Amino acid sequence: MxxxxxxxxxxxxxxxxxxxxxxxxxxxxxxxxxxxxxxxxxxxxxxxxxxxxxxxxxxxxxxxxxxxxxxxxxxxxxxxxxxxxxxxxxxxxxxxxxxxxEGYLMAEQSAPLSELARLEWAFSLAFDTPAGEPLSLQQMASLPAADWPTLQVRLLPSVQWQSCRYNSVAVWRALKDGTAFPGSTRLEQPQVCLIWRQGLISQYRSLEPGEAAALHGMAVAGWSFAELCAQLSELGDNAPLQAATWLRQWLSDGLLQRYGI
Known part of the structure; x- marks a missing residue:
């Protein structure tokens, strides 16, 4: 042979x-x-x-x-x-x-379990993906005022966007920490969980619907900062402040990179 x-x-x-x-x-x-x-x-x-x-x-x-x-x-x-x-x-x-x-178990069993599996895999992807070059608060502070309306950003490569219909984050946290299993429950409305990496540390944060829509619009759908403010027009004069507050939070978290330079 x-x-x-x-x-x-x-x-x-x-x-x-x-x-x-x-x-x-x-x-x-x-x-x-x-x-x-x-x-x-x-x-x-x-x-x-x-x-x-x-x-x-x-x-x-x-x-x-x-x-x-x-x-x-x-x-x-x-x-x-x-x-x-x-x-x-x-x-x-x-x-x-x-x-x-999803094909191995009955639907009522597979839905929450497969969602938990996707959440865990997202942590692995976030840890392994190249870090990219995050846009910093210092860089934004030096941005000329005339450039703000056309500012565009994208999510860094490590950022994983997970839409959860179940309390998968709470289940993951309890099983990771070895605390009491909370049981799997369906959420009243889907919740977005972001997973990303800062240095060698995995981070995660759940977003309220308004912030999730704003971040998706700007960092995924391609809105400029001016378009983000326009989408928040129901806030009236507070729209620019809310947009700037969210942008500051995303920059502090290390989620964004500059796009279209």
């Missing part, structure tokens, strides 16, 4: 469900008095799957905490079978778990 054929045989064995190796692979290996070839292969087979499970448990600590060991391991095993690792790094193994949950 040539080396590349042997490597493919070993890969197929490790990725498969059967712990018994095919005869060709078995015949290519020598055991020892202390460990047979069959037992050695089984150890590798089990260790590989255990490492995949460990990676998913690490990425989805809250989902694991909610389901418990047995139910999470069953979910993870079914997921790995449907979506085997395709990347040299296990970092991306769990990328499709939230979508998988």
């Amino acid at each position: 040539q080396l590349n054929d042997w490597q493919r045989e070993l890969e197929a064995y490790l990725l498969g469900q059967d712990t018994t190796a095919n005869p060709a692979l078995r015949a290519s290996l020598l055991g020892s008095p202390a460990l047979s070839a069959e037992d050695g292969l089984a150890i590798y087979h089990n260790a590989y799957r255990a490492r995949l499970l460990e990676a998913l448990r690490g990425d989805y600590h809250a989902v694991h905490g909610w389901l418990g060991d047995e139910a999470f391991d069953a979910l993870a095993g079914a997921y790995i079978e449907a979506h085997p690792s395709q990347h040299f790094s296990l970092r991306w193994l769990g990328a499709r778990l939230a979508s998988f949950i």
Whole structure:
């Protein structure tokens, strides 16, 4: 058996469900008095799957905490079978778990659990994504008055925008801190949660509907600062102040970068 054929045989064995190796692979290996070839292969087979499970448990600590060991391991095993690792790094193994949950469980169970999974994955993305160049309060203070009306900004690459229909943030916080599980409940109205990174620290904040609409309009839909003020026209003379207050908050949080320079 040539080396590349042997490597493919070993890969197929490790990725498969059967712990018994095919005869060709078995015949290519020598055991020892202390460990047979069959037992050695089984150890590798089990260790590989255990490492995949460990990676998913690490990425989805809250989902694991909610389901418990047995139910999470069953979910993870079914997921790995449907979506085997395709990347040299296990970092991306769990990328499709939230979508998988939606088809794995009944709708009333899957909706809050998949939302929690998306929230956890957003924290991972925020931590790994390049930081970008945040627009600072000092830079804004030096901006000429004539440039303010046409000012445009965008979210930094690390900022993850999550729309939550359930109390997923409270569930995530409780499971992360090891406090009493609050139970999953549907919110009266969807809530936006932002997740981003400052340095090596993950941050998150829930937004009231008005602020969420304003930030989406300016940093996603492309409004200028003048257009933001116009959208807040129902506030009358307070519109520019409210727009400036929110902008200051977003800059302090480190969410924005300049656009269109």
